[in-house]
Amino acid sequence: MGLKSAWLLVVFLFLGVAVAENVDKLNIWPMPKWVSKGHKRVYLSPDFELDTDGSKYSDGSGILKDGFTRMLDVVKVAHVVDGNLSSVDKSFIIKGIHVVIFSPGDQLQYGVDESYKLLVPSPEMPDHVHLEAQTVYGALHGLQTFSQLCHFNLRTKVIEVPMVPWTIIDQPRFSYRGLLIASGNNSDSCSINKTWRWDVDFPCRRCYKVDKKLLKCKTPVIGLYEFTLLHMQNVLHWHIVDTQSFPLEMPSYPKLWDGAYSVSERYTFSDAAEIVRQVAGQ
Numbered sequence: 001m002g003l004k005s006a007w008l009l010v011v012f013l014f015l016g017v018a019v020a021e022n023v024d025k026l027n028i029w030p031m032p033k034w035v036s037k038g039h040k041r042v043y044l045s046p047d048f049e050l051d052t053d054g055s056k057y058s059d060g061s062g063i064l065k066d067g068f069t070r071m072l073d074v075v076k077v078a079h080v081v082d083g084n085l086s087s088v089d090k091s092f093i094i095k096g097i098h099v100v101i102f103s104p105g106d107q108l109q110y111g112v113d114e115s116y117k118l119l120v121p122s123p124e125m126p127d128h129v130h131l132e133a134q135t136v137y138g139a140l141h142g143l144q145t146f147s148q149l150c151h152f153n154l155r156t157k158v159i160e161v162p163m164v165p166w167t168i169i170d171q172p173r174f175s176y177r178g179l180l181i182a183s184g185n186n187s188d189s190c191s192i193n194k195t196w197r198w199d200v201d202f203p204c205r206r207c208y209k210v211d212k213k214l215l216k217c218k219t220p221v222i223g224l225y226e227f228t229l230l231h232m233q234n235v236l237h238w239h240i241v242d243t244q245s246f247p248l249e250m251p252s253y254p255k256l257w258d259g260a261y262s263v264s265e266r267y268t269f270s271d272a273a274e275i276v277r278q279v280a281g282q
């Protein structure tokens with residue numbers, strides 16, 4: 001091993017240790033590629049807003065706007081955020097997130113750039129968070145990570161971001177990140193459908209709501225789209241047919257779904273299309 005590669009190895013070992021330490025303390029998941037944090041604390045203004053000035057992406061289909069709303073919902077955990085910030089120094093109040101996306105398109109395909117950079121607060125606009133990404137999909141990951149930096153304080157009733165300034169530079173570690181649902185060998189009737197919910201147990205502090213009844217759940221109960229976003233996944237592998245059953249309607253081979261467990265245990269062509277549509281977040 002040459003001197004140069006030995007030196008590189010030392011650097012990698014060092015980085016490995018630094019990241020491992022962060023994993024324990026930060027609870028950001030999936031763990032970003034690069035993180036640095038400080039010791040201060042800022043507070044989100046009650047009318048925390050989305051600002052896209054200077055972005056090349058126009059958000060015609062509302063992907064970013066919906067992602068922003070979803071992020072706030074996750075942070076509020078269904079609380080009313082009505083704390084009084086009037087005694088807080090203005091320089092500690094964050095009014096919004098400034099999202100700059102460099103690519104105008106939103107075509108989702110394998111290999112799309114999902115990297116992002118998140119600065120809390122923004123060095124140029126200290127009363128804003130700065131999030132930049134090549135594509136809207138990178139920005140969605142950035143919002144997801146930002147939601148994990150925020151914390152609703154039950155005593156003061158405001159949302160705070162501890163340990164600022166944050167600098168996070170990230171992109172998913174693997175280009176294929178999938179959820180496999182193997183329903184083909186499962187006699188449960190329609191085990192995925194529109195109301196399908198996934199109970200997940202993963203290292204995350206917060207509780208997620210889908211409807212009011214589930215507010216107190218410790219384990220997040222979320223929809224398929226939220227699930228894939230939360231885990232920064234980009235592939236749904238639906239193992240729908242198996243030796244045991246063929247429950248999918250095929251218009252060109254209408255007898256194939258006679259191989260379902262029963263007449264009711266079938267997916268129509270449109271059911272399948274709806275699930276694909278949901279996972280794409282449309």
Ligand SMILES: *[C@@H]1O[C@H](CO)[C@@H](O)[C@H](O)[C@H]1NC(C)=O
Binds near residue numbers: 084085086087
């Ligand atoms: C917020 O607190 C200040 C004093 O710190 C008080 O004057 C003001 O009335 C409070 N506002 C509300 C809406 O409670």
Ligand SMILES: *[C@@H]1O[C@H](CO)[C@@H](O)[C@H](O)[C@H]1NC(C)=O
Binds near residue numbers: 244
């Ligand atoms: C499908 O389920 C049957 C019965 O539960 C089991 O014997 C079989 O191994 C399963 N097949 C696969 C491919 O998982």
Ligand SMILES: *[C@@H]1O[C@H](CO)[C@@H](O)[C@H](O)[C@H]1NC(C)=O
Binds near residue numbers: 191193194
């Ligand atoms: C959807 O799936 C859930 C969970 O498997 C099931 O409880 C529910 O009855 C299904 N709904 C419909 C309309 O099939």
